[in-house]
Amino acid sequence: MDLHGRMNRTFSEILTALNDPAFNLHDHQIYIRYFARIGTRTDYVGIGWMRWWYQRNLIMYTNIANLAEGPEDRILAMHGCSHHHLILQFLRESGLVDTASPLEYLKQERPGRMNPAS
Numbered sequence: 001m002d003l004h005g006r007m008n009r010t011f012s013e014i015l016t017a018l019n020d021p022a023f024n025l026h027d028h029q030i031y032i033r034y035f036a037r038i039g040t041r042t043d044y045v046g047i048g049w050m051r052w053w054y055q056r057n058l059i060m061y062t063n064i065a066n067l068a069e070g071p072e073d074r075i076l077a078m079h080g081c082s083h084h085h086l087i088l089q090f091l092r093e094s095g096l097v098d099t100a101s102p103l104e105y106l107k108q109e110r111p112g113r114m115n116p117a118s
Helices: 011-018 021-033 045-067 081-094
Strands: none
Touching: 021 081, 045 081
């Protein structure tokens, strides 16, 4: 995703880019490919950090899942894009809720440009 030109993009365009499944997978893979492998044979610093990262995302998942009081409830969860892959995975795998991509709603947004001077 190219965020360098973000000031010339609409808010909807930025949110669409940040919610792109390919971007979310790539973002998650950085944690698995690099962070998890930081350390030595006896000091797995990266794994300790990843354990914390998964715990943090499980807490966020739990808080979201606990909000639903009935089958008709709708919940809009907003979080940093690096959390998206795991939280969505946990929500889907739990079988407790149905998930919907924000992309279908973002496509309905009316065009308009962000004004960086505002």
